Amino acid sequence: MSLSDAARAARENAYVPYSKFKVGAALRTSSGATHVGCNVENVAYPEGTCAEAGAIAAMVAAGETKIEEIYVIADSPEPVPPCGGCRQKIAxxxxxxxxxxxATTDGKETVTTVADLLPGAFNPDHMERT
Known part of the structure; x- marks a missing residue:
């Protein structure tokens, strides 16, 4: 299954009773495995989970830690980038x-890189002490 198809399928399972804004994400790891996630809302809004975070959690739960590629889809007029927190998680x-x-559900796609999504990302090198 393509990342596009996997993200579309995951999006259909999103739990979004408040916003009605379904998002799906699929990522491919260095082993070739695909992991998916969808957004899950909660009545206490900050307690929800983004689709990208769900896919990353599934990847880590499966014992992997290397994202090679990620695909995110939402029903919006233009492709929607991940939130700041998810950009950092992806990085x-x-x-x-x-x-x-x-991507959008009607077929528009924007292809970018992690570096373009999050220039100047905080990384482990910032935590090294001299």
Whole structure:
């Protein structure tokens, strides 16, 4: 199954009773495995989970930590980029040149990289002490 198809299928399972804004994400790891996520809302809004975070959690739960590519889809007029927190989560597990495809349900796509989504990302090098 393509990342596009996997993200579309995951999006259909989104739990969004408040916003009605379904998002799906699918990522491919260095082993070739695909992991998916969808957004899950909660009546206490800050307690929801983004689709990208769900896919990353599924990847880590499966014992993997290397994102090679990620695909995110939403029903919006233009492709929707991940929120700031998810950009940082993606950057934690992907190389700067990793492909990120942002898509709409009607077929529009924007292809970018992790580096373009999050220039100047905070990374482990920032935590090294001299």
């Amino acid at each position: 934690e597990f992907a190389k700067r040149e990793a492909k990120v495809t942002l």
